[in-house]
Amino acid sequence: MPAPSRAPNLERVAESSESNGAIADALEELGDLYELDGAIIHRVLAYRSAAKAVREASVSVAALARAGRATELPGIGKTLQEKIQALIETGSIPATEKLRAKFPPGLIEITLLPGIGAKRARLLHSELGVDSPQALREAALSQRLRGVRGLGPKLEASVLAALDEDSARQEVRRAPRILLPKAIEIGEALIAGLIDRGPPGTHVQLAGSARRQADSVKDLDLVATTDEPAVLARRLAELQEIEQVHSAGEAGARARTHSGVNVDLRIGRPELLGNLLQHFTGSGEHNVALREAAVRAGLHVSEYGLLDDATGVTHECATEEQVYELLGLAYIEPELRENRGELEAARLPAGAAAGRARRRAGAPAELPRLIQAGDIRGDLHSHTVASDGHNTITEMALAARERGYEYLAITDHSASHGFGNDVSPEQLRRQIALVREADAQVEGIELLAGSEVNILPDGSLDYEDELLGELDWLIASVHTSFRMGEQAMTERMITAIEHPLVDAIGHPTGRKIEQRPPYAIDLDAVFAAAARTGTMLEINANPDRRDLSDVHARAAARAGALIVIDSDAHRTATLQNMRWGIATARRAWLTKQDVANTRPWPELARLGKRSKRAPAGLGEQAHK
Ligand SMILES: [Zn+2]
Ligand SMILES: [Zn+2]
Numbered sequence: 001m002p003a004p005s006r007a008p009n010l011e012r013v014a015e016s017s018e019s020n021g022a023i024a025d026a027l028e029e030l031g032d033l034y035e036l037d038g039a040i041i042h043r044v045l046a047y048r049s050a051a052k053a054v055r056e057a058s059v060s061v062a063a064l065a066r067a068g069r070a071t072e073l074p075g076i077g078k079t080l081q082e083k084i085q086a087l088i089e090t091g092s093i094p095a096t097e098k099l100r101a102k103f104p105p106g107l108i109e110i111t112l113l114p115g116i117g118a119k120r121a122r123l124l125h126s127e128l129g130v131d132s133p134q135a136l137r138e139a140a141l142s143q144r145l146r147g148v149r150g151l152g153p154k155l156e157a158s159v160l161a162a163l164d165e166d167s168a169r170q171e172v173r174r175a176p177r178i179l180l181p182k183a184i185e186i187g188e189a190l191i192a193g194l195i196d197r198g199p200p201g202t203h204v205q206l207a208g209s210a211r212r213q214a215d216s217v218k219d220l221d222l223v224a225t226t227d228e229p230a231v232l233a234r235r236l237a238e239l240q241e242i243e244q245v246h247s248a249g250e251a252g253a254r255a256r257t258h259s260g261v262n263v264d265l266r267i268g269r270p271e272l273l274g275n276l277l278q279h280f281t282g283s284g285e286h287n288v289a290l291r292e293a294a295v296r297a298g299l300h301v302s303e304y305g306l307l308d309d310a311t312g313v314t315h316e317c318a319t320e321e322q323v324y325e326l327l328g329l330a331y332i333e334p335e336l337r338e339n340r341g342e343l344e345a346a347r348l349p350a351g352a353a354a355g356r357a358r359r360r361a362g363a364p365a366e367l368p369r370l371i372q373a374g375d376i377r378g379d380l381h382s383h384t385v386a387s388d389g390h391n392t393i394t395e396m397a398l399a400a401r402e403r404g405y406e407y408l409a410i411t412d413h414s415a416s417h418g419f420g421n422d423v424s425p426e427q428l429r430r431q432i433a434l435v436r437e438a439d440a441q442v443e444g445i446e447l448l449a450g451s452e453v454n455i456l457p458d459g460s461l462d463y464e465d466e467l468l469g470e471l472d473w474l475i476a477s478v479h480t481s482f483r484m485g486e487q488a489m490t491e492r493m494i495t496a497i498e499h500p501l502v503d504a505i506g507h508p509t510g511r512k513i514e515q516r517p518p519y520a521i522d523l524d525a526v527f528a529a530a531a532r533t534g535t536m537l538e539i540n541a542n543p544d545r546r547d548l549s550d551v552h553a554r555a556a557a558r559a560g561a562l563i564v565i566d567s568d569a570h571r572t573a574t575l576q577n578m579r580w581g582i583a584t585a586r587r588a589w590l591t592k593q594d595v596a597n598t599r600p601w602p603e604l605a606r607l608g609k610r611s612k613r614a615p616a617g618l619g620e621q622a623h624k
Pocket of ligand 2: 381383452506568
């Protein structure tokens with residue numbers, strides 16, 4: 001199939017070198033260079049505050065600058081708009097290039113050290129030829145600073161202290177949070193390596209926030225059991241993924257991977273596996289609450305077992321179930337261990353008192369039976385070459401069938417670019433026909449003709465209703481104009497929710513994990529409107545979105561909104577992103593019933609808003 005006018009991938013702008021972070025870094029650098037060059041302080045500060053505004057912007061500043069609208073950000077005037085535009089068009093800012101040629105890059109690092117500043121850095125450069133932190137350290141150690149007029153032995157000492165502190169800070173900065181898929185990938189490689197090289201009978205598994213399926217992970221926690229702990233701890237250093245081992249002993253090892261991830265390996269006897277896992281899975285908040293509850297029952301919980309105050313006996317638990325059972329609790333799934341009511345809900349019925357305590361805590365009566373991957377029957381958000389996807393309808397259909405799905409909605413973007421409503425209805429008509437054609441050809445899976453339509457700033461959609469009415473499935477999403485103020489954004493969203501043909505809202509908050517916070521919006525009002533109208537809300541399973549988040553999805557479901565979990569796949573391989581949406585749904589306490597696409601399509605087609613449409617089920621009648 002030919003690829004008609006490919007839309008730029010709006011959703012990925014923030015990941016490229018055009019990310020707000022990259023633009024902010026460039027402005028910060030230019031500010032530092034101006035300072036080195038002796039510019040007036042106001043100018044320097046202007047660049048620093050502009051960098052901050054860019055970093056905190058909830059929209060793509062590159063997209064804004066391209067539209068000539070970066071000046072809408074606080075502290076950004078015409079000059080800065082031009083510089084940002086130059087950066088995204090040519091990859092650099094001319095003023096930066098000029099100053100970079102004048103000052104060695106290491107000199108900027110020196111100006112940033114506490115107690116040095118631009119003036120002294122320039123002096124050190126001109127008098128001693130110091131051009132990097134390393135050169136500065138050598139000059140201070142050989143007591144050459146005191147030879148420069150105005151500098152003395154005291155500065156040599158404070159420079160050395162500042163340099164040490166700075167390298168410690170850099171160490172921390174080198175280990176940022178990583179997204180869950182990467183964490184699991186690294187963790188699984190380490191586990192395979194340890195099992196392969198460890199003593200016979202070695203058991204290793206993920207713990208920590210990766211096991212709880214959190215959005216992102218700071219350190220990787222692994223729990224292992226073996227009868228030869230010291231041997232296993234030494235093996236960690238032999239793995240190809242490991243850059244450096246900080247410590248290794250009987251209790252475990254700490255190391256860092258080449259990818260900059262800190263790894264904590266805890267090792268114990270097999271009899272203690274349950275205690276170790278429970279302790280090192282966390283979360284910290286869950287464990288604090290658990291310990292407090294245990295103390296009230298005369299027990300002390302730790303990775304070494306449960307100590308009974310009365311008898312002095314320490315109970316060792318080979319499974320986590322035993323740990324929770326000794327505390328009078330049902331087993332709590334790792335995804336729920338965030339101290340969000342799970343302990344109250346897990347309390348085993350030991351009479352009326354437990355029930356009363358539970359009601360007081362406002363927690364549900366019992367732990368939910370969490371949704372599982374196998375419950376999903378279809379995917380309702382996917383892209384093909386018709387917009388910014390990489391595979392054809394048929395390729396996507398075959399891959400979805402391979403995953404065991406009963407249905408797949410093809411929902412290419414409506415707009416050919418991010419601004420305005422420049423869309424071709426003809427293109428969508430053609431696409432509907434192509435989906436129907438592929439549906440007739442591919443056996444064993446139902447293809448739904450859908451669209452991911454832009455919600456315009458006034459809440460309207462960018463196709464006419466008559467055309468939208470021909471679709472089996474319609475998602476509406478916000479892709480532009482993120483910074484419009486909470487009230488306007490909420491009204492915009494609710495207008496789309498109230499549209500009689502909109503089945504679901506895609507990635508409802510627009511957040512990008514570790515990159516971009518949700519846009520300002522009154523989610524309680526959005527959830528109420530969704531529940532009232534029967535419009536479903538998406539958990540977009542793209543691992544850098546996971547939007548709705550766990551907390552928001554839980555609130556939405558409690559408000560009575562139906563949830564759909566979608567991969568938003570842009571190629572066959574990313575259909576498997578469904579996994580991260582399931583993870584979020586589980587962290588949101590969702591059951592199979594809370595999620596619409598655990599149902600067969602004919603049943604789903606009668607749900608929500610569709611229940612009010614006559615005759616019931618567009619898709620049901622439209623084909624097959
Ligand atoms: Zn989207
Ligand atoms: Zn999409």
